[in-house]
Amino acid sequence: MRHHLFPIGLSVRLKNRANISPRAAESYQITAKLPLRDNSPQYRMRNDELGQERVSNEDNLEPIDELTSDN
Template identity: 55%
Template sequence: MSIHRFTVGQAVRLTNLAVLSPKAASTYTVQAPLPARDNSPQYRLYNEEFKQGRVAMERDLEPVLLA
């Protein structure tokens, strides 16, 4: 069983932008943990500025350090 590294409300950044549209956001807030897929935890994410939601695997995310 995989353990989720990120928590609800935490800011994260997608690390693989090559597969995204140029209009897609790169930073999101974790909305909910989801079950693992291919042994990697997943998350439901949302970007308030662009009104974009998505699901991403933990291996494709990094924490955003807020100043």
């Protein structure tokens, strides 16, 4: 059984943006860990700036390196 790797509060972006509106947010913050679906961890995430929420599986998320945005 797999476990969630990402903590609540982590900033992430979607690896695969196919079939998503071009106006969809680029980055999200994880707000909740959801039950596994087909043995894959799921997350609820939100972009407060655009007021968008979505659910994605862990395999489609990548953490955003906060250090590179500060330089």
